[in-house]
Amino acid sequence: xxxxxxxxxxxxxxxxxxxLTGLGTMVMVLVxxxxxxxxxxxxxxxxxxxxxxxxIVTEKWQIPSMMPYSxxxxxxxxxxxxxxxxxxxxxxxxxxxxxxxxxxxxxAKRSFENLFFAFIMEPEKARTMLxxxxxxxxxxxxxxxxxxxxxxxxxxxxxxxxxRLDKMKKRVGxxxxxxxxxxxxxxxxxxxxxxxxxxxxxxxxxxxxxxDYFNRQLDAYQRSHNNQPHPMAEKTLGLVWLRLSDRKAFNxxxxxxxxxxxxxxxxxxxxxSSTGIGAFLEAWRDIIWAMRWLMTPACMLVLSLxxxxxxxxxxxxxxxxxxxxxxxxxxxNQILLLVLIEALLVGVLSGLLSAALTYGLVNGIxxxxxxxxAFFPKFAVPIDALWWGAAMGAATAFVGSFYPAWQARSVxxxxxxxxxx
Amino acid sequence: xxxxAKCVDVRNVHKSFRRGSEVVDVLNGLNLTVNEGEFVGxxxxxxxxxxxxxxxxxxxxxxxxxxVFVRGEMISSMTESQLASWRTRSIGFVFQFYNLLPVLTAxxxxxxxxxxxxxxxxxxxxxxxxxxxxxxxxxxxxHRPGQLSGGxxxxxxxxxxxxxxxxxxxADEPTGAxxxxxxxxxxxxxxxxxxxxxxxxxxxTHDPRAxxxxxxxxxxxxxxxVTAQ
Numbered sequence: 001x002x003x004x005x006x007x008x009x010x011x012x013x014x015x016x017x018x019x020l021t022g023l024g025t026m027v028m029v030l031v032x033x034x035x036x037x038x039x040x041x042x043x044x045x046x047x048x049x050x051x052x053x054x055x056i057v058t059e060k061w062q063i064p065s066m067m068p069y070s071x072x073x074x075x076x077x078x079x080x081x082x083x084x085x086x087x088x089x090x091x092x093x094x095x096x097x098x099x100x101x102x103x104x105x106x107x108a109k110r111s112f113e114n115l116f117f118a119f120i121m122e123p124e125k126a127r128t129m130l131x132x133x134x135x136x137x138x139x140x141x142x143x144x145x146x147x148x149x150x151x152x153x154x155x156x157x158x159x160x161x162x163x164r165l166d167k168m169k170k171r172v173g174x175x176x177x178x179x180x181x182x183x184x185x186x187x188x189x190x191x192x193x194x195x196x197x198x199x200x201x202x203x204x205x206x207x208x209x210x211x212d213y214f215n216r217q218l219d220a221y222q223r224s225h226n227n228q229p230h231p232m233a234e235k236t237l238g239l240v241w242l243r244l245s246d247r248k249a250f251n252x253x254x255x256x257x258x259x260x261x262x263x264x265x266x267x268x269x270x271x272x273s274s275t276g277i278g279a280f281l282e283a284w285r286d287i288i289w290a291m292r293w294l295m296t297p298a299c300m301l302v303l304s305l306x307x308x309x310x311x312x313x314x315x316x317x318x319x320x321x322x323x324x325x326x327x328x329x330x331x332x333n334q335i336l337l338l339v340l341i342e343a344l345l346v347g348v349l350s351g352l353l354s355a356a357l358t359y360g361l362v363n364g365i366x367x368x369x370x371x372x373x374a375f376f377p378k379f380a381v382p383i384d385a386l387w388w389g390a391a392m393g394a395a396t397a398f399v400g401s402f403y404p405a406w407q408a409r410s411v412x413x414x415x416x417x418x419x420x421x
Numbered sequence: 422x423x424x425x426a427k428c429v430d431v432r433n434v435h436k437s438f439r440r441g442s443e444v445v446d447v448l449n450g451l452n453l454t455v456n457e458g459e460f461v462g463x464x465x466x467x468x469x470x471x472x473x474x475x476x477x478x479x480x481x482x483x484x485x486x487x488x489v490f491v492r493g494e495m496i497s498s499m500t501e502s503q504l505a506s507w508r509t510r511s512i513g514f515v516f517q518f519y520n521l522l523p524v525l526t527a528x529x530x531x532x533x534x535x536x537x538x539x540x541x542x543x544x545x546x547x548x549x550x551x552x553x554x555x556x557x558x559x560x561x562x563x564h565r566p567g568q569l570s571g572g573x574x575x576x577x578x579x580x581x582x583x584x585x586x587x588x589x590x591x592a593d594e595p596t597g598a599x600x601x602x603x604x605x606x607x608x609x610x611x612x613x614x615x616x617x618x619x620x621x622x623x624x625x626t627h628d629p630r631a632x633x634x635x636x637x638x639x640x641x642x643x644x645x646x647v648t649a650q
Binding site: 002003005006009010012013320321324325326327328329330331332413414417 | 508
C-alpha cells in the first residue's frame with residue numbers, strides 16, 4: 001500500500017497519454033462487451049437444462065412450422081391419453097401462432113417502421129411461459145399482468161412492446177388496424193391494452209394477440225367469404241411450448257407425442273427449447289463463430305497492443321528513474337510490480353468504467369442492444385458485464401504491460417549511468 | 422590498521438567490459454582501502470575508471486576479478502537481490518544530475534528509500550523531516566524538483582542519501598552540474614555530514630577544489646591508482 005502513491009503519481013505524470021490509453025481500452029472493452037452480450041444471451045438460450053426445462057413441438061418436415069390448431073389441446077396435454085392417469089403431462093404449456101402485418105394499408109408504403117409482428121397465444125401464458133418473463137417477480141411483471149387482465153374485457157386487445165409502440169407512434173388505449181401479410185385479406189382491429197416490461201428487452205418489438213379473438217376472426221373471414229375458410233385456417237399453429245419438470249418427463253412426453261396417431265398429418269417433432277433455438281441459430285452459425293473467435297480475440301489483441309505501446313513509451317522515458325530506484329535499493333521484482341500495477345490500474349478502471357457506461361446506456365437509454373438475430377430483436381447487457389469489463393481491462397493490461405515491465409525490471413544501472421554521463 | 426577500522430577494502434579488482442568482440446579493461450588489479458569516517462576524493466581523466474570503481478564500491482556492478490568489502494561484508498559475491506537490500510541499509514548515493522523523481526515532492530523523494538525498510542508512516546515522516554532539516558530544506562517539503570534550484574535539488578539528493586543513515590556515502594561528481602557558489606555549499610554540507618554524523622564519504626570529481634576538501638585525494642589513470650595524497 002505504501003507504494004501506491006508512486007503508482008498514482010506515475011499515472012498522473014502524462015495525463016494525456018493515460019487518458020488516451022484509457023479511452024482506447026474503453027472503446028475495445030465496449031466492443032467486446034457488446035459481443036459478449038449477444039454471445040452469452042445466445043449461449044444461455046441454447047444451454048440444456050436438466051430441471052424445469054421447456055420443450056418445443058413443431059411440424060417435423062417443414063420450416064416454418066404450420067400445424068392445424070386442432071393439435072393444440074392434445075399437445076398441451078403432452079399427447080397424454082385422456083383416460084390414462086399414469087401418462088406424463090406438462091406442468092404448463094403455451095401455443096404460438098404468428099401474425100405478421102402492417103399498420104399501413106398501402107403495400108407500397110409498408111416499412112419496418114409500420115411492421116406488426118404478434119404471437120397468437122393465450123394471453124395469460126405470456127406471464128407464465130414466455131422466456132425470461134416467467135422469471136420476473138410479480139412486481140416487475142405488474143404492467144404485463146395488468147394488460148393480460150385487461151385483455152379479458154377487451155377481446156381484441158393487443159400487448160405491444162414499448163419500442164414497437166414508439167415506432168408506430170401509438171400509446172396504450174389507442175386503436176390500430178393491422179393489415180395481414182401472412183394472413184392475406186385478414187385485417188385486425190386492435191386496441192392497445194398494455195406493453196411488455198422493459199426487461200427482458202427481447203420482446204420490445206413484439207406483440208401478443210388473443211388466440212380466441214384470432215380464431216373468431218378466422219370464423220368471420222369464412223362467413224364473409226361464402227363459407228370458404230381462409231387458406232391458412234388449418235395452419236395457424238406454429239409451435240407449442242411445454243414446461244416439463246425434468247429430462248425423464250421430457251422423454252416420456254416425447255414418446256407419447258411421437259407415438260400418438262393424432263399427430264401424423266402433418267408429423268411433429270419435439271425437442272428441448274435449447275436444442276430448438278440452437279437449430280434455429282444454425283443459419284447464423286458463421287457470424288456467431290466469427291464474433292466469438294475472430295472479433296473478440298482481435299479486440300483483445302488490439303487492446304493489449306494499445307496498452308503495451310503506452311507502457312513501453314513510459315518505461316523507455318523512465319529508464320533513468322528505474323536505475324535510480326535500483327540504486328536506492330528497489331528490487332527488480334518490485335520495479336516489475338510497480339509497472340504492472342500502473343497498467344493494471346488503468347486497465348481495470350477503464351474496463352470497469354466502459355462496462356458500466358455500456359450497461360447504463362444500452363439498457364437504460366436504448367432498452368437493449370438492437371442486434372437482430374433469429375427472434376432476438378434486442379439483447380440486454382448483463383450485470384456480469386461489469387466484472388467482464390474490469391477483468392478484460394486487467395487481462396489485456398497484464399499481457400500488454402508484461403514485456404515493458406520486464407524491460408523496466410532488467411534496467412542495468414551501470415549502463416544507464418554510463419549513457420547519462 | 423585493523424579490519425574493523427576499514428570501511429571500504431578493494432582487493433586486486435579487475436573490471437572489463439565487452440564492446441562487440443573487443444574486451445576493454447577498465448580496472449587492472451586495483452587495491453584501495455578507505456577508513457571509517459574518511460573523506461576521499463577520487464580524481465582522474467575521463468575513462469580512467471573512477472565511476473566504475475565507485476559503482477563497484479556502491480554495489481551497482483560486480484568486478485570481473487577480485488573482491489570488494491564494505492564494512493567487512495564481501496559485496497562482490499552478493500546476489501542482485503542481496504545487493505539491493507544491502508544498498509538500502511548501507512549506502513547513500515549522490516548523483517551528478519541529482520536524479521530526483523520529477524513527479525514526486527522533495528518529501529516523497531527523500532522518503533523513497535525508507536519505503537524499503539520496515540518503518541511506520543510516522544517513523545518515515547520523522548526521518549524524512551530530520552534529513553531535510555540537516556540539508557536546510559525544511560521549508561521546501563512539498564516542492565517538486567522542477568520548482569527547486571540545482572543546488573536545492575542536490576540538497577534533496579543528499580537528504581535522500583542520508584535518510585536511511587548509511588555509514589558510507591558515495592557521490593559521483595556531486596558538484597558537476599552546479600555553479601561555484603552552490604558547489605561550495607554542497608561541499609560544505611558533505612564536510613559537515615562527515616564531521617557531525619561521522620559518515621565515510623567517497624566522491625568522484627574533476628574539480629580540484631572539491632578534491633581539496635577531501636582528507637585524501639586518490640588519482641586513477643588507466644584503471645590503476647597512480648597517487649594517493
